Amino acid sequence: MSIQEVSMTTTFLDELTALLGERGLLRDPDAMARYVSDWAGDRLGMPLAVARPATTAEVAEVVRCCHQHGVGMTPQGGHSGLVAGALPAADGQELVISLERLDRVRDIDPVNFTMTVDAGCILENVKQAAAEHDCDFPLSLGAQGSCQIGGNIATNAGGLNVLRYGMMRELVLGLEVVLPDGRVWEGLDALHKDNRGYDLQQLFLGSEGTLGIVTGAVLKLSPRPTQSRTALLGLPSVQAVIDLYGQARRDCCDLLTAFELIPRRCIELAMEATPELRDPMDDSYPWYVLMEVAATGPIDLGELLEQLLESGMERELVLDGALASSDTQSAQLWQFRESMLEGQRRRGEHLRTDISVPISAIADFVSQASDVVMAASPQCEIIAYGHIGDGNLHFNILPPTTLADADKKAHLHELEERLFEVLDRFKGSISAEHGIGRTKQAPYLARLSPLERELVAGIKTLFDPKGLMNAGRILPTE
Template identity: 55%
Template structure:
């Protein structure tokens, strides 16, 4: 064993092949790699020691969170040269400060656990994802995760007050400020947020908290088409103002997929439509949210934006409505390999983008099954595609690549993005670099060289090497 590997062996490496399996892939399991070593440090100092050793030997490092990524960013390369650094054992709550509406936590903390801790102190941490029972906050920060509440609370970068990170030379940068306002020079933490492990390893974060809602209203509404959903969203923003926290568009195929995944999941409406909206508003304090929601729905019905609808009477009914949105993802997975996209366009262009893409896909691949759903309030759509039933596995990669090209080809007309919240990783690297303007590419590469001149941090993600 080379000397460097002897040194790395003190950091609790995973050597059992069965245990190692989950560190070599992520949730979609479309990509699988090999690792030179899989290490699980317990402290930020141990992370720094690992990075210093790897930097000295020019060994590439890939940080890893909860294995819930969708773009192969945390999957080690196939050549077995990369050292995986799992943050799962850095999972302590360092401080919660209710009066400051903040909490400081380590990178390996599970997102759902942070929700629980904040709730115990009558506070809310609003980042909400389908994978929140498994994903880790360090990975959320490194990928600038989005989720269901972006329209009210913003992306992860809007929820981070400070960061602690190990830089590519092994230095520990302590930027764990809890300040809600700090206008002193460059905001360096914003470079690390969304950097996908290419500029350093996030080891702890100070997070912004909000008042815990005491009232929540959840509605599931049938609409005629995406244009009606967008019009309904505009009305909701007017009538419900900043109390609107989620506004999801779901096609009828999505509801069917959710019911495939969960057979006891009942359709909540008698009226069947091509599209539905799942929306939620929340409030604390003296607002009468129920009355406000009722007046909004009456206005929406009178304006013809809503064909039918239901409002959850309690948290159990609200949970059943949200299961439709959550379980449709599992329903797609049960159909086997499929295309997942994560595009965004201006809210005003959602209907036009869907119409253009539907038509182009029908012409290019008539047997494709589109599954479009997403966050209307921030223009983020997951335009996914299922291959036709009984298609041979060997034919699926080329078929799905063709479908992806159709979806991406529609974006330039709307000045859209190929990644709204999932990141680039290795899966989208080619498409990302192809659309990068020369001046933006030069600036991005300059930042990378400044932070990581040896190029050891997550090579092949965001950059070719």
């Protein structure tokens, strides 16, 4: 850094300190440590500083200051992203803007089925606040105890209940956004229907913090379910899972909240990770479905599930099943879904993917992709699970145990490329719910048409002509 640059940086940081106070601006490397890595342990470099504004007005002031001084910004939520989109750049020149102090529930209107929240609210707290008004905010993620609403919006989060309630995009009615020059776009309407011209809010949903910083949102609530039933079923094939899904959508009358595909290997991984888990059925089956139905009123969900199970068995789609008859039993069944993730983590470095194909193509895709991957690496282990109703698979790969640690990354990268080639034949997506960030940028760009790239870059330039806001995510900086 030149003397002139150092002096400019000092001026900039002094301005921020004056604005936010000592508590609002962290410059000490120890204090900044928890802002530089995410859930997966990814880490690129230290930021210039970490700003912790406490209000929308403070966020706007910080952004205006960055805009004026030409300082790059990394908006940051709960560090649970999976594509390194919210990590400060390696060059040490970016200011992290953490939303963690914007954590107020501003308003709950249970009659309108809406709540207005700060972007830094933790998802679990939002769900809890809704529940206190007999409402439900249905977004449901593994990271809900730490992820923030602003991050959910920036990444258009998905999760377990998309099947019934949609992605984050369908759960947001209004937004308040600080644009890259510090101006505030006021779009905090609590209207269920509004067709006034272009729907600007849609652009921010899923833009991964590259077009502005979401500071507030109006969320759409549902009535809180008063009952739910869970079942774990054993099935002979992925095709049987797909066929059962079509039947479940009909027989369960839109009351289906989850329909998760789980391979036998994941049941084993779950039992490894949580030894008190016992094999859920007498026999083992190649594929399992963990499904849940929920209702807010007087419907006999147990009977619905039993009827589905019965006709599924008649059609030889279902081989066996465990129906939870209490909340405890239900929690035990969900324990398999959670422990299998822990089981994977314990295997160390492995390939995590997040892909989607049409539901009707899932069986063929799993078969062809497995053939290609096993041909390329006969000793690897494939673990394909996912949200069937969304066509969303986490087709993950554990590398051969015999492979040296140093070679794993390159080997897995090679397998990912083969996998994505199969995916292209199915017109699938390389990122169904995690986004692009930095991690998925190369395969994203490789598949982006010149026309689409032009439009995406045009939108970025329209909102952020100086290229300061979360630069290098989605599109590279140039």
